[in-house]
Amino acid sequence: MNSASHNSIAERFGRWLGRGWRGYVHRERKVLQWLASKGLPWIAAFALLWAIKLVALGVLAYFSFWLALLMVFAVVARWPVGQSTSEDDFELGLPATLDGLREMPGYDPNLHNDTSHEMYRDDD
Incomplete structure (x- = not known):
């Protein structure tokens, strides 16, 4: 020891x-x-x-x-x-519908692949 x-x-x-x-x-x-x-x-x-x-x-x-x-x-x-804050209070600030998105200034249908829009161009 x-x-x-x-x-x-x-x-x-x-x-x-x-x-x-x-x-x-x-x-x-x-x-x-x-x-x-x-x-x-x-x-x-x-x-x-x-x-x-x-x-x-x-x-x-x-x-x-x-x-x-x-x-x-x-x-x-x-x-x-x-x-x-709760998730219910969260708002992205973008429109939820396609029509609302089309009305935003600077909307480009090519960036959103919006083929039904009259300004959409297919660059194939």
């Missing part, structure tokens, strides 16, 4: 996120130290990093707002298209 435990996908994903977060915090501390070494007070460096975070959050919120608005407009525009 195998005594080694296997990590689930969720556990591996959580560990991956934790490593990423620790890496981010480590790099943030390095930036704070670098800014302090350049003569910027600690509180100013800390405030600068928070300002950068807030600006990034604002840009993300702005982008998310316009994306959500675009999706709402797409759904609203798609709504009438999705409304189905």
Whole structure:
């Protein structure tokens, strides 16, 4: 029997996120130290990093707002298209009889194989 435990996908994903977060915090501390070494007070460096975070959050919120608005407009525009009509309401717009078809402007008896029409020509 195998005594080694296997990590689930969720556990591996959580560990991956934790490593990423620790890496981010480590790099943030390095930036704070670098800014302090350049003569910027600690509180100013800390405030600068928070300002950068807030600006990034604002840009993300702005982008998310316009994306959500675009999706709402797409759904609203798609709504009438999705409304189905019964097949009884469907009309082709063409006359149902041959006489009605002959009265339409631009009628050509050769295109409809209307041999009883006086303008029909047989191209044999």
